[in-house]
Every structure is written in structure tokens, then in C-alpha cells.
Amino acid sequence: xxxxxxxxxxxxxxxxxxxxxxxxxxxxxxxxxxxxxxxxxxxxxxxxxxxxxxxxxxxxxxxxxxxxxxxxxxxxxxxxxxxxxxxxxxxxxxxxxxxxxxxxxxxxxxxxxxxxxxxxxxxxxxxxxxxxxxxxxxxxxxxxxxxxxxxxxxxxxxxxxxxxxxxxxxxxxxxxxxxxxxxxxxxxxxxxxxxxxxxxxxxxxxxxxxxxxxxxxxxxxxxxxxxxxxxxxxxxxxxxxxxxxxxxxxxxxxxxxxxxxxxxxxxxxxxxxxxxxxxxxxxxxxxxxxxxxxxxxxxxxxxxxxxxxxxxxxxxxxxxxxxxxxxxxxxxxxxxxxxxxxxxxxxxxxxxxxxxxxxxxxxxxxxxxxxxxxxxxxxxxxxxxxxxxxxxxxxxxxxxxxxxxxxxxxxxxxxxxxxxxxxxxxxxxxxxxx
Ligand SMILES: C[S@@+](CC[C@H](N)C(=O)[O-])C[C@H]1O[C@@H](n2cnc3c(N)ncnc32)[C@H](O)[C@@H]1O
Numbered sequence: 197x198x199x200x201x202x203x204x205x206x207x208x209x210x211x212x213x214x215x216x217x218x219x220x221x222x223x224x225x226x227x228x229x230x231x232x233x234x235x236x237x238x239x240x241x242x243x244x245x246x247x248x249x250x251x252x253x254x255x256x257x258x259x260x261x262x263x264x265x266x267x268x269x270x271x272x273x274x275x276x277x278x279x280x281x282x283x284x285x286x287x288x289x290x291x292x293x294x295x296x297x298x299x300x301x302x303x304x305x306x307x308x309x310x311x312x313x314x315x316x317x318x319x320x321x322x323x324x325x326x327x328x329x330x331x332x333x334x335x336x337x338x339x340x341x342x343x344x345x346x347x348x349x350x351x352x353x354x355x356x357x358x359x360x361x362x363x364x365x366x367x368x369x370x371x372x373x374x375x376x377x378x379x380x381x382x383x384x385x386x387x388x389x390x391x392x393x394x395x396x397x398x399x400x401x402x403x404x405x406x407x408x409x410x411x412x413x414x415x416x417x418x419x420x421x422x423x424x425x426x427x428x429x430x431x432x433x434x435x436x437x438x439x440x441x442x443x444x445x446x447x448x449x450x451x452x453x454x455x456x457x458x459x460x461x462x463x464x465x466x467x468x469x470x471x472x473x474x475x476x477x478x479x480x481x482x483x484x485x486x487x488x489x490x491x492x493x494x495x496x497x498x499x500x501x502x503x504x505x506x507x508x509x510x511x512x513x514x515x516x517x518x519x520x521x522x523x524x525x526x527x528x529x530x531x532x533x534x535x536x537x538x539x540x541x542x543x544x545x546x547x548x549x550x551x552x553x554x555x556x557x558x559x560x561x562x563x564x565x566x567x568x569x570x571x572x573x574x575x576x577x578x579x580x581x582x583x584x585x586x587x588x589x590x591x592x593x594x595x596x597x598x599x600x601x602x603x604x605x606x607x608x609x610x611x612x613x614x615x616x617x618x619x620x621x622x623x624x625x626x627x628x629x630x
Contacts, residue, residue, distance in 0.1 A: 219320045220317060222317065228296060229289075229292060229293065230249070231261075232267050235525045241526075246260075264525075268527065270302075270376075272351075272353075276349055277302070277345045281338070293322075297312065298335070319331055352369055352376070353372065355376070367566075371609050380618075382427045383403045383404075383422040383424060384401075384424075385422045386460060399595035400595050404427070423481060426519075429564065443466075444466070448469065449467035450471065455467040465490065466491075466501060475491055507559070508557070508559045512546075514565040514570045515534060543574065546578050558629075559583070571607065584630055585628075586627070587603065588605065588606055606625070
């Protein structure tokens with residue numbers, strides 16, 4: 197039996213007992229390890245690390261993404277499982293390896309011998325052989341006790357950093373439960389298009405497929421009959437009302453989901469995006485879908501249209517806490533001060549949008565954030581700077597009435613409609629230029 201005393205002894209050993217055998221190559225674990233170390237040690241986003249491994253087989257990348265994302269999604273709980281098994285805190289990379297091992301054992305369907313062996317091999321491969329014995333002992337213990345180790349743990353609470361939990365207030369538990377589920381794949385259809393087989397039509401007309409569905413394999417992808425957009429993200433563009441024939445500016449536009457919606461609804465759209473690379477993606481997406489828009493690579497804070505426009509959609513850069521189901525790295529990368537800095541930028545963009553609109557013109561301000569500072573607080577602040585709020589009508593959200601707040605704002609979170617697969621967190625409000 198492995199006692200805490202034995203474990204402590206293993207931890208103090210500086211060399212493995214047996215000569216190390218060569219560890220087999222395992223790109224999935226290696227990339228996942230780099231991703232989680234990047235998040236934990238350097239607050240580096242998951243995608244940034246993935247981009248550093250461009251030549252990897254797509255299946256290894258997909259498996260690495262899944263292992264890393266699942267580790268990050270359950271990181272608080274896995275840490276709690278490890279706590280009584282560790283006499284002292286191991287070095288950060290070793291802790292990451294142990295967390296990955298616990299994830300494989302308790303949250304993924306990896307058979308115990310493989311769950312333990314792959315982590316031990318990884319430690320040897322990554323220059324951490326002195327800790328292979330520790331990992332072997334700890335993970336075997338986790339494998340032996342299995343799911344019983346989770347009994348009595350408040351996983352929802354453990355897997356959300358304290359600052360986010362308190363910021364979410366009464367919504368926190370429902371949101372946290374939503375975050376434990378992988379997000380499904382939602383499509384927005386080009387008007388008149390038929391959905392690929394196997395989807396479920398959601399409120400608002402989005403079509404939903406199970407988590408893990410690869411979009412490029414769906415019929416109609418090449419022909420551009422649909423684009424990927426969470427059902428909650430499909431709503432803000434519709435809050436502008438009937439835009440047919442109107443001049444609409446889509447600010448912060450890439451990769452272009454909302455530009456496509458506005459163009460498909462008959463608006464004459466100017467899409468403004470700061471990053472040239474992201475704008476190239478927007479153009480590719482519009483070409484695939486078969487809709488057109490004027491595209492401008494510029495900073496939305498300083499760019500202005502030649503003449504004032506009827507409407508602006510501002511999908512502002514934000515903390516993205518509404519997309520935590522897809523991006524669990526955000527849980528551990530973002531800090532309260534990031535939200536404060538983002539809120540200041542959001543105010544500047546709202547002011548810029550005012551300069552673009554004719555008097556009486558409409559701004560839909562939207563963020564994929566769950567934070568009050570980036571949603572309700574920005575709208576309240578705007579009311580002192582030349583805007584009035586026009587409450588969203590119940591008819592505009594007839595399919596999703598629970599998303600309409602008493603103030604007339606649109607607000608969703610990942611805990612909503614849990615039995616139908618949940619949805620991303622979004623906030624949007626209609627502001628009129630005075
Ligand atoms: C939330 S994403 C927009 C998603 C997009 N609206 C859609 O529906 O596909 C924010 C985008 O804003 C861009 N961005 C950030 N600050 C900007 C600025 N000052 N001017 C223009 N674009 C900006 C980012 O590069 C990013 O592509």
C-alpha cells in the first residue's frame with residue numbers, strides 16, 4: 197500500500213531506482229503538457245501554444261486539445277484529489293503532469309494502466325525522470341480509489357477561480373455546472389439553406405450537433421450553406437431589427453459571423469477589423485458563404501465612415517468568459533485587472549460608434565462576457581455620454597424569453613437550457629444616439 201510516508205520518501209529521491217528505458221513518442225501528451233504548463237506557469241492561452249506546434253498530425257492536435265481542455269476544466273477538483281496524496285508541493289511541471297494523470301483517470305475514458313503509464317513516460321521524456329516514481333505511486337492510488345475520490349467534493353465551486361465565482365453572484369453555480377459540459381456545435385444557416393443531417397433546430401433557428409462534430413465533414417461546408425456560430429452569439433445581430441437596405445457598420449468584425457448575418461439580411465455592411473490576418477479569414481468566410489461586405493482593416497477607435505450610418509453592431513473585445521466552455525484556459529489566464537482594462541477599451545469603442553451614427557441611429561453593443569463590468573456597467577456608463585437605452589422588445593427574444601432582463605437587455609450564460617446542451621454567455625443592449 198502507498199502511504200503518505202512512502203510518497204514523501206519517493207519525492208525526496210533524486211534519481212529513479214531503475215535505469216530509465218526510452219520513452220515512446222507521444223505527441224498528444226507532449227502538446228497537452230505544453231499547453232497546460234503554458235496556462236499555469238505563463239498565463240499563455242491554449243491556442244497560442246497549439247500554434248507553436250503547426251506540423252503536428254491533426255488527430256494528435258485534436259486529442260491534445262481535448263486532454264488539455266479537460267484538464268483545465270477540472271483543474272480545481274483534480275488539485276483537491278491530489279492534495280492528501282502529496283506531502284509537499286511538487287515543481288509546477290510535475291504538478292501539471294499529475295493533474296493530467298488525474299484527468300485521464302477520472303474525467304476521460306483512458307484505461308488505468310495507460311492513464312498512469314503515459315504520464316510516467318512523459319515525465320521521463322521531458323527531463324523529469326526523478327519524479328516518475330512519485331507519479332506512478334500517486335496515480336496508481338487514484339486509479340485504485342477511482343470515482344470514490346470525488347465523493348463529497350463541490351466540483352462546481354472548486355473548478356472556478358474565487359474572483360469569478362464571486363463576480364457571478366447568484367448565477368455562479370448554474371454557470372459552473374454549464375462549464376463542465378463540452379459545448380455542442382451550432383450552425384447558422386444561410387437564408388433558404390437546408391441544414392446538414394442530424395442537427396436539432398434550436399430557438400432562433402440555429403442548428404445544433406453533438407460536441408466533437410467536425411464542421412468540415414458536414415454536407416454543405418464547402419458550398420457555404422452555413423457557418424459556425426453558437427446559438428447565443430447569433431442573437432445580437434438580430435437585435436438591430438430589419439436591416440434590409442440600411443448602411444450598417446460591423447465593428448470588430450472578424451472572423452465575420454455577424455457580418456455574414458447582416459449581409460445575408462440585406463444590409464449594406466462595412467466590416468471593420470484591426471488585425472489584417474483575421475480580416476483575411478473574414479473575407480474567406482464571406483466568399484465561402486457567398487455574401488459580400490466592404491472590408492476595412494483599421495482601428496475602430498479612430499476609423500470613421502465617410503458619412504454617418506444607420507446602425508452599428510459593436511461586438512467588442514472582452515474577457516470572453518462567456519465562451520469558457522470552449523476556452524477553459526480563460527478561467528486561469530484572465531485576471532480582474534484584465535477586465536478593468538478591457539472595460540476602458542469598451543467605453544472608447546462605444547464613443548467611437550457614436551461618431552459613426554446619424555442622430556437617432558442604433559448601436560447594438562455586445563460582448564461574449566459574463567462580467568457585469570463589461571455588460572450592464574458599460575451601458576449604464578454610456579447613458580451619461582450621449583446615448584439612451586431602448587429596451588429590447590419581448591418580440592425580438594420570443595424564442596428565448598429567459599434571456600431578456602428586466603432592463604430590456606439580452607443576457608445568457610452557459611447554465612441556461614442545460615438539457616438542450618446549454619449556450620455561450622452573451623450580453624447585448626440597444627442604444628440610440630441622442
Ligand atoms: C469578439 S471578436 C469579434 C467576433 C466577430 N464579431 C464575429 O461575430 O465573428 C473581437 C474582434 O475585434 C478585433 N478588435 C479588437 N480591438 C479592435 C479595434 N480597436 N478595432 C478593430 N478591431 C478590433 C479583434 O481583432 C477581434 O477580431
